[in-house]
Amino acid sequence: MPEYLSPGVYVEEIDAGPRPIAGVSTSTAGMAGVTARGPYAGKPKLVTNFLEFQRLFGGFVAEPSAAVRDAWANNPSEGGRWWLFPLAVKGFFDNGGQRLYVKRVVSKQAKPASGVLGQGLASPVDADAAKGATSLRLGHLIGFSGVGQQLSIVRGDDQRPIGPATVTGYDVAARRIEIDPPLPAEVRASRGDYVQAGPRGTEGTIEFSAISPGAWGGDVQVRIQPVAGAALPVLADPQEGVQFVTRLVADAAADSATVEVAAVTGLAAGELWVQIGPRRFKADAGEPADGKVTLTFAAGTAHPAWRTGLAVRRVRRANTEAGPKLRIGGASRLYPGAVVQFDDGEHLSVLRVTAIEADVVTFDGNTPLLFETDRITLVEAQVNTRFASAGGVPETEAFGNLRLAGDHPSSVAATLASRSRLVSATALPGLSLDPAKFPLPAVGSWLSLTGGDDAHGSLSVADFVGEDGGSGARTGIVALEDIDEIAVCAVPGVWSGTVESALVTHCELLKDRFAILDPQDGLDIEGIQAFREPFDTKYAALYYPWLVTRDPSTNQDVQVPPSGHLAGIYARVDAERGVHKAPANVVIRGVKLTDGLAQDVTKRQQDLLNPRGINALRFFPGLGQRVWGARTLSSDSSWKYINVRRLFLFLEESIDEGTQWVVFEPNDEALWALVRQTVTNFLTTVWRSGALAGTTAAEAFFVACDRSTMTEDDLANGRLVCVIGVAPVFPAEFVIFRIQQKTRETQLA
Structure with missing residues (x-):
């Protein structure tokens, strides 16, 4: 209660009537399946179009080896064609799907590709130079020692030496060196030519690994090189006048x-x-x-x-006598442990920062003679990654101004862990902060990762079912629980009884989503009826037969499971008509215009399938290929229609989320009236949208929340009981026109 303790004007906000209930989304789908690459740990990832799926999870999955393919495809009870998953995702978006959460499934034996960098000093050539030239522009001069340094110039394509050179002069700002003797052959930046100082060490400095397991990592390359993180001015010694x-x-x-x-x-x-x-x-x-x-x-x-x-x-000196301290403009850009390069005009040297106090910086050694016109260079690292595979979307990344070592958020390891979609990094004991011993591959400047393995031969149905390691640590189907917005879920291409039973159980436990199951491919009418027999659930539907589409990766026709396309149809119908409309008598997109169904289903054959809850996909001349069924796999006639089941899921979830504010409110008549009005307003809107039967709202639904729905025991135990009755609209599955012959009667004048 507000307090009024002194005279004055008090402005207060009060609740004005019931709070509105917003209907939840019913078209968000969730799928688990095998992808070419992509994140496998953590929660499922949202993709909103197929290009985004390709960018995150790679392109189409190649058919596995014959032994692995046959072990799965020829297993009628625990098999599947999981390599068709990307095609099912494409079918989802082709048919109108807009939001899909994807959980990647991988074998426990799968390994990521990796590679270890040694150490050395190399700088890429940044501009072409003709034969006989005496200067080169490089990518950087960090780690170089200056005049008199011996270098090797190397071709980037075949790693053949172009010739030795001695530095006779340099310009750090222009990244240019003068050399002697003149170049014996042309130098080309586009070829990847580079300059190397001294031999390369073999001691490991940094290990890079692909961010997720699989053979895809063999197409990843990584490069790390020193960069000038900042060029800071040197301040004059106050005693210099x-x-x-x-x-x-x-x-x-x-x-x-x-x-x-x-x-x-x-x-x-x-x-x-x-x-x-x-x-x-x-x-x-x-x-x-x-x-x-x-x-x-x-x-x-x-x-x-x-x-x-x-x-x-x-020109005033920055240090009038040898010592480890300098006054630096912008010293706040530095940090303890930072590596700094000095240039005295003829030689380049490096020291490490040990302390910073205002603009006075202390280093781990005596600094060279510097003047107020000089600048020091903060040495940091830049990591570049690139990935390109046949049929995939090329991807590159660049991360600059990184600390080479340590656990700071801007360090190489921490930055890649939080931002890279391709690689992660681990520092090894050989890592040195000396720029002359910078991480470098054994050959060239790019490190190609190796050793990645999908281990498809050890993939099992348990990998699809998944394990519950807690929020963010679940795998397989179980991981879909992390996303509350999912309303339709599937495991395309997998007809394993264990997997589909787990998917149905997942929906029945959460009670806010609906499953679409795939049968085995190639089944005849008797086969699909036998496949359907073990199921009895109001939370799933089964479609037959498989579909035929064109595989863009091979440019050949391929049969694909229907669940991905049907999930997209569910989303399309929900958006265009509403969840109360049966997702049937709609055209299937993303399949071949002719022979787009793996088997033809006739009316007489469907007479056997429909009563058993098997939804047929049929071709009609002039109407195309359509979904011709809308039944669940339930033996309960009250829940035999998909749209009725999904309508109640929509109502239950919307009311659940829209009335959370009621919890811990005073449980009295005022609250009951507010709850009744809140739910009534929501159901009235649903009725007006055509989702409920009845010419009036009273015929469509009722809401009771009073002493007739609660006992004193309920009140004493903190229970508020609201009883809601809803009359759903059933689909016109059988349209019957009764026509009779009428005899003409004689009219008397």
Whole structure:
């Protein structure tokens, strides 16, 4: 109750009548089956079109070896043609399905492909270079040591050496090196040519594995290379004084020991560094005289001739004496353990960050002499993956600015675990943070994964049934329990009694979904009747015969199970007409226009099938191939129609979810009235949509929630009992026109 303790105006919100009940979705399907690849752990994955299915789970599954195929296809009681699952998924979307949760089924013996990287230093060629060229543009210069370093230039296609080279100069920003001798042959970036420094080590650094088991991983390639995560400016030492810019007041001959510059504020006598043209020079400044200052260079300093007026700018040192500390602009971008590369103009070196305090960074060794015009490079990693298989959708991934080691969220292992759909990574003892020992394959720059195995020979019906390891850890059919939105479920192509019994049990236990079962392929009328005999459930339907479609992967006709196409038809009819409309007398899409059914079913044959709850798929001239049955597998005549069963599933689930707010409310007449009105409003809407029989709402349903439905014992035990009666609309399965002959009667005038 609100409290009114002081005078004032109080604005309050109050409930105004019953809360609306939103109808749940009835067209969301769930399927379990074997796919070419894709996630197998965790909850089923949602796909909304067949292209998305291909991107996530791969293309069509090739028929297994003859021994495996025959062991499954020739087993009438526990067999199946599970390799047709992607075709059934395609049939689902062809027939109007929009939302499908897929659970991949794999053998317990299946293994993912994997590969281990060694160590070394290589950089890909980033631009073509002609024979005789003396410079190369590379992908990076991280880990290189600078002038004088010996390199090998290698072809990327056949790994043949192009020739040795010595670095005579470099430009880190442009990623360019000058080499000697000139190139003995052309270098091409498109061929994958690269530069290697030193030999490659064999000690394992990182193991990459395909994200899920299967032979598909053999088409995955991985590359990891160092990248510049950031280029951070070096800040001047505060003791270096102020900045100034002056100019030459007299010409200076080449290699002259002194130059004269104009006296300016900040130019004081003493040792300092100046930049003249592109180079830096150490000099001693004399006392100003007549507005001029003489700068004296160290003995042996070489320089070109300079003309009067040339700018002379002071460059302040970042470290006036050798030590491990530097002031860095943007130091917050660094972190303890970060690897940083330094460039002193002739040599490249690396150190690791040990501490950061404001803009002062401490390293694990003495830093080289640096100036405020210099920048340091944060060394991080970039992982590229690529996958392309025959008939599959090519896929590439790129993850940059990663920490090579550790368990930070931006580390290689953690990033791939959370974001990659192709690979995972594990650090090995040989992993080093030295960029010169970066993870590298034994040959080339891309690592091809090997050793993946689908182990189809050990696949069993138990893998389809699955195990309950708790939420997010279930497998097979059991995993469909993790998705509450599923309303129709199937295991296409599998007619195993164990699997279909598990699917029916799954629906009967959850009581919010309906199963579509597949018979064995090639059955005749007697065979399909015998196949149907073990089932008695109001939560499943059976369709006969199989369908014929074109397999895009082989461009040949193939028979496919009907459950995938029928699940799509259920979704289409639900969207167009409503769940109360029987999913029958509708055209089957995604099959051959002629001979789209594996067997022809005549009216006399269906006279035997329909009473037994076997729904026929038939061809009618001028009408095409249609679903010609809408019965469940129940012996209870009250639940013999699919649409009646699914209508009640819709009503029960909608009311269940729409009245959760009632729990723990005061159980009195006010609440009962609110519940009655809430349910009545919902059922009125359902009746007006044509789902319930009756010319008035009173004829279509009733809702009772009062003392006639509850006893004092119910109230004392916290039970609210609401009784609902609903009159469903039954399908016009038998349309009968009775025609009789009428005798003409004589009319008397």
